[in-house]
Amino acid sequence: MVRSDSGTDDSLVDAQPGNAAGARRTLVERLEADGVLTDPRLREALSHLDRGVLLPRAYVRRSEPGTDPVVWELLDGTHPTDRAEWQELVHSDESVLVQRDGEPLESQVRGAVSGGRMTAMSTFIPYTVEVLQRMRIAAGHDYLDLGTGPGVSLALAAALTGPRRAVGVERDEHMAAFAQKNLERLGAGATMVAGDALDGHAPRAPYDRIHSGIGVPCLPSAWMDQLAPGGRLLTTLATRTPSWPGRCLVTRTATGRIEAALEGGPRGHRPLYGYTWLTAQHHLHRIADRPGRPRTTTFTPPADEAYGFWLSAAYLVPGVVRHFQADTLTVVAPEDDSWAVAGPGDGTVHVRGPRDVWAELESIHTLWTRAGSPDRFYVDIPADGGQQHVTSGTGPDALQWVLPPLAAMPGQPA
Template sequence: MQAESGAADSVTEGWPMDATSARLALVERLQSDGVLTDLRLRGALTRLDRGVLMPRAYVRRSEQGSEPVVWELLDGAHPEDRTEWQDLVYSGESVLVQRDGERLEDQVRGMVNGGRMTAMSTFTPHTVEVLQRMRIDAGHTYLDLGTGPGVSLALAAALTGPGRAFGVERDEHMAAFTRSSLDRIGAGASVVAGDALDGHAPPAPYDRIHSGIGVPCLPSAWVEQLAPGGRLLTTLATRTPSWPGQCLVTRTTEGHVDAVLEGGPRGHLPLHGFTRLTARHHLQQIASHPGKRRPTAFTPPSDHAYGFWLAAAYLVPGVVRHFQADTVTVVAPEENSWAVAGHGDGTVRIHGPRDVWGELEHVHDLWLRAGSPSTFHVDIPDDGALQHVTSGTGTAALGWELPTLSATP
């Protein structure tokens, strides 16, 4: 730990004196919100100098919906950017660090138009929840897939001890930059450039595996590289960003594999090339022409009924929710269809050829008949066959098949 402190001090020399205070304030917020409960992880967060891992960050300067997007790259070493950059890096929000796969060493502060963000840090409360759920102990071997700027990997390395945490990053520029940054803080973690779907075979098996990218099903390499007694956690992604699912895979000491899928408030973005649905292009139409009103007896369960909404992500495919609407609003953008619930008056407005409200109502009936499950079991055949999800046994159980990796859009 002394080497880490020394590295951080040398990097932050000349920076604002409240950088340490900002770091501690982030930790205190996570703890007071009930997110951070593990004392060892609290210590790792307190020591981690995020500014070394994310010395520059992009912020959006144009309004939502405007094209091309106007970005500004903030440089934490520049006096004019320092305050805003520091507030962003220690806000706990996701931080955008790479545009169009650029070399991070060549980044130049200032305004730039267009482009796509290709690397970012994870929303810090989600990082904390994931690491705590992984139950990482000293001496565990840890594999981080889709490492990005390395925040999660650095924290995991602090828990495992040096030389036992490994990261895989698809982008060679990002991998090289993160490897250098981790070395500067003395994290004791390794990063390689490669396809995260292949895992990282040389030091396998791993006691803990975490994927920072969402996948449609569980890659066989990940399961094969999980050690007896190990835990693997990943987002199982559908085309809708509205209702993510988290899948926890455990391997018993006897080698038996068990996988449990459950919904939640957030998850990781899907792998590169995965096309997400968006309601953004239909919002103006929905506002001006919400649709034909009809009565409905269906009152959707609360947003915290994650089991229902997760089932809907699979059984009502191609639908995305507009969470900023006053009432429940769901859109099937590819069919130009939507449903807008009335304000508690037993009505809904329907537009387009697809009755997405009727589909949600049908799935809700099935979910109730299945006993309102909150978790689902994932069957992972040894022969690489389709992975099947079920809420249990019996004729009333809910079930569906997961898409294959080759079927990814």
């Protein structure tokens, strides 16, 4: 079980400034009320995990969207001025930003800073809970966490597996050392190692459960090799757009056969460090001023919850990004300087640029419907490390595509 940072019981922690135990209770109760948290063992682990030990400092954005450079402020949980905002943040449902430009975490300086980019964060807790419950972690399982960051998911997994069963891999040496020290303060019984998550961690293999906290374009062969018979692996597949991620569950049968299923969803982990995100930010003011030429359309895109369609579009209408804050469906192809803006339910759409994004969505919707409107796809993973194919099923109307290789990730060496 994960202890409080001081080893004291929660009744004593309740009396401390800021009431960390009370904040934990509120977090757990909110997750239960929202129907996210259902596993009693994970509830117990969350109730005892002092997130403040793993997230002692956190960045918040102080500048408006679109401002360049971005202005950040580093909050220090031990500083009286910062403590209330910091505690609310680390117990919220938001991602907690903890590292900028790969900086050494021990030498972070409280206060404002501008520019740079965030290179590590703690995943927002509802998704962490969802992932851990789907992993079905049992006591005695050997567990591998990839792209661990500050170690929140690893600490929770270690509480479920028992001591010395959970290991995390983090490519940033500063973060790995920082997380290991904090995990030891908690008495979590977990181990952090510095290394490339794509390689897994062969010295402790095989693993009953493997979780990747980074998105990858396809499934690394090392992960497959390190998955034990009866094991489960869960990762985000970084699609060809950041707007619609894929969630891939891999299992190895008792006889050793690998089976993988891919689904869409509203959330996913960020792609591997170095990935260049598509952004429509610089197009938004132009779209507002000149949305494009209008035309009539009979195409009504499916609801956001039609994840199978949007996942198909992520691969088959590549290089687009959705502006989720727009009043109506707005999809932009930034590299092609093209976009489509749906009318407010009046049977029209505005399109602009050399690429007709709306026509591409219409075409994929026709194919998706003809395939039976699938919400789950199957990934074929060749044993020889060849191309990984995705299909919705069998027959001439099945939707299918090929996953990009690892080397295709922008910013990664060929």
